[in-house]
Structures are given as C-alpha cells and as structure tokens.
Amino acid sequence: MNPTQKIVYLALLTGQSLALFLLEGLIPLPFLAPGAKLGLANLITLIALYTLPRWQDAALVLFLRILLASLFGGGPTILLYSLSGGVLSFAAMALLKKSGRFTPLGISSAGGFFHHIGQLLAASLIIGGPQLFAYLPILGPCGLLTGFLLGGTASKILVHIKIVV
Amino acid sequence: MKKMLNRADILLIILLLFISLTPLLFLTSQKPDRVYADITVEGKLTRRIPLSGHTGRDIFVISHDGHSNTIVVEDDTIAVTEADCPDKRCILQGPAQKPGGIIACLPHKLLIEVKGEQPEADLIPMR
Numbered sequence: 633m634n635p636t637q638k639i640v641y642l643a644l645l646t647g648q649s650l651a652l653f654l655l656e657g658l659i660p661l662p663f664l665a666p667g668a669k670l671g672l673a674n675l676i677t678l679i680a681l682y683t684l685p686r687w688q689d690a691a692l693v694l695f696l697r698i699l700l701a702s703l704f705g706g707g708p709t710i711l712l713y714s715l716s717g718g719v720l721s722f723a724a725m726a727l728l729k730k731s732g733r734f735t736p737l738g739i740s741s742a743g744g745f746f747h748h749i750g751q752l753l754a755a756s757l758i759i760g761g762p763q764l765f766a767y768l769p770i771l772g773p774c775g776l777l778t779g780f781l782l783g784g785t786a787s788k789i790l791v792h793i794k795i796v797v
Numbered sequence: 798m799k800k801m802l803n804r805a806d807i808l809l810i811i812l813l814l815f816i817s818l819t820p821l822l823f824l825t826s827q828k829p830d831r832v833y834a835d836i837t838v839e840g841k842l843t844r845r846i847p848l849s850g851h852t853g854r855d856i857f858v859i860s861h862d863g864h865s866n867t868i869v870v871e872d873d874t875i876a877v878t879e880a881d882c883p884d885k886r887c888i889l890q891g892p893a894q895k896p897g898g899i900i901a902c903l904p905h906k907l908l909i910e911v912k913g914e915q916p917e918a919d920l921i922p923m924r
Contacts, residue, residue, distance in 0.1 A: 663886075663889045663890075666886045666890065666901060666903070707883060709883075709903060709904050713903075728809070733803075733805040734803070734805050734806050734809060735801060735802060735803055735806055737801060737802050737806050738802070738803075738805060738806025738807075738809045738810060741806070741809070741810050741813070742809055742810075742813060745813045745816075745817070755901070755903055758903060758906055759837075759840065759901065759903070759906060759908050760837070760839065760840025760906075761837075761840065761908075763899055763908060763910055764899065764901060764908075765820050766820055766897060766899055767899075768816075768817050768818075768819070768820045769817055769818050769820055769821050771817075772813065772814065772816065772817025772818075773814060773817055776810055776813055776814060776817070780810070784801075787801060
C-alpha cells in the first residue's frame with residue numbers, strides 16, 4: 633500500500649465503523665444491563681487489526697471513530713465510556729493477536745469482554761466504588777457472545793478482503 | 798485451511814466466562830432481616846431509606862449540580878421514575894428490591910444500592 637492508498641483505506645474503515653455505530657443506535661434492543669450493546673463497530677476494528685500492517689493504524693481508526701461518534705450523538709459521558717472500553721478492548725485484542733495462538737473468534741470474544749471491563753472500571757471511578765461490577769455476570773457473557781458473533785462475521789469478511797488489499 | 802475455532806480460543810472464552818461470574822461470590826444469599834437503600838451521589842451517602850416494612854408510596858427528588866432524579870419508594874421496592882439525564886438508563890433499570898440490587902445513573906453520578914443487615918445472631922461470637 634502506498635501512502636495515498638493507506639489514507640483512503642483508513643478513511644473508508646473509519647467511515648464504515650461510524651456508520652455501523654450509528655446504525656446500531658437505530659436497532660431497538662431489550663434492556664439487559666447498563667452498557668450492554670452489540671458493538672457492531674468493533675467489527676471494523678477487528679478488520680483493521682487484521683488487514684493493516686501496523687497496530688497503530690488500527691488504533692487510529694478506533695480513536696477517530698470514538699471521537700466522531702461522540703460528536704454525532706454521545707456527549708462527554710459517552711466519550712469517556714467508549715474510550716475506556718475501546719482502549720482496553722483494543723489492547724487485549726492486539727496483544728492476543730500478537731501471540732499468534734488465537735483465531736478472530738477468540739480475539740473478538742475477548743474484545744467484547746474487555747470492552748465491558750473497561751466501561752465498568754470507568755464507571756467505578758465515577759461512582760467512587762466497585763459496586764457496578766455486580767453487573768459483570770450479565771455483561772461479561774453478553775460481551776463474549778456479541779464478540780464471538782462479530783468474530784465469525786469478521787473471519788468471513790477477511791477471506792474476501794485479503795484479495796483486494 | 799486454518800480451523801475457525803481452535804483450542805486456545807475455547808480455553809480463553811471459558812476463562813473469561815469464569816471471570817465474569819466471580820462477582821457472584823461476593824453477593825450474600827442469606828436472608829437479611831432489615832433491608833434498606835443507600836443513595837449516594839459522587840460517592841457520598843446522601844440518604845438512607847428503610848425498605849423492609851415500608852408500605853405505601855413515597856416520592857422524592859434528589860437534586861445535585863442542576864441534575865435531578867425522581868425516586869419512588871413503593872412498599873419494599875425503590876425505583877427511579879424520572880430523570881433529566883440524556884440516556885434514561887436509571888429508569889430502564891426498573892425497581893430494585895433485594896439486597897445487592899443497584900440502580901445507577903452515571904451521568905448524574907448517582908447510585909442506589911439496596912443493602913441488607915444480617916440477622917443479629919451472626920454477630921454473637923462463638924464461645
């Protein structure tokens with residue numbers, strides 16, 4: 633990839649993840665626990681992590697998406713939670729991928745899980761105590777499940793995307 | 798072709814599933830004899846409301862920094878019915894009743910925790 637191709641590819645990924653984020657907001661979901669969501673935008677983070685040669689570029693896509701998403705309809709509180717969830721989830725996925733032992737399914741499941749851990753940590757700091765971790769028995773499995781399904785989707789997409797890049 | 802899901806993935810998922818369940822260890826299952834709700838704002842206890850033995854319907858408003866949450870205590874349950882926060886998750890969480898139950902309004906840094914006092918007998922030291 634030459635620099636121009638890279639910029640275009642990064643912009644495309646950022647735009648796609650932002651679109652998925654906004655689309656997710658339109659899907660009505662039953663209320664399970666505070667913070668439980670599909671995390672569709674993580675699909676693009678996963679694809680970025682697998683198709684871009686450097687993890688820093690994938691992190692850039694994530695940061696741009698979180699920043700833009702909070703401008704489009706989140707606000708500072710949402711920014712804080714997306715950021716804490718996103719950073720921890722990304723760190724976990726990047727490290728697990730680097731180890732080379734896991735498939736996108738496992739990595740994405742862990743990503744969904746650590747997103748909730750990050751959000752709960754941020755919430756604990758705001759509330760001033762760890763009481764909200766009482767939601768972990770619901771949020772943890774939710775994150776694993778949505779992450780697993782997204783991981784499956786990502787691995788199907790990755791088969792095709794490798795031919796293009 | 799590489800397998801879709803390998804052994805390392807399965808072990809990782811099982812491990813994380815177990816971690817998810819660890820908070821359950823800290824929730825007591827013993828039946829308490831006095832249940833009350835603590836309302837904290839920014840980590841500071843602002844109100845303690847006894848729930849066990851409560852009958853009827855009490856409504857009050859917790860205001861802080863220009864934000865407000867309307868809290869309804871009906872019989873032995875507590876719920877947030879109105880709030881001027883953007884996400885309204887505190888209302889969606891519904892009523893809380895059992896010890897360990899929590900209602901959080903993160904934009905307002907408000908937390909309602911239902912707690913229970915263990916029966917007195919537990920406090921008597923063994924001889």
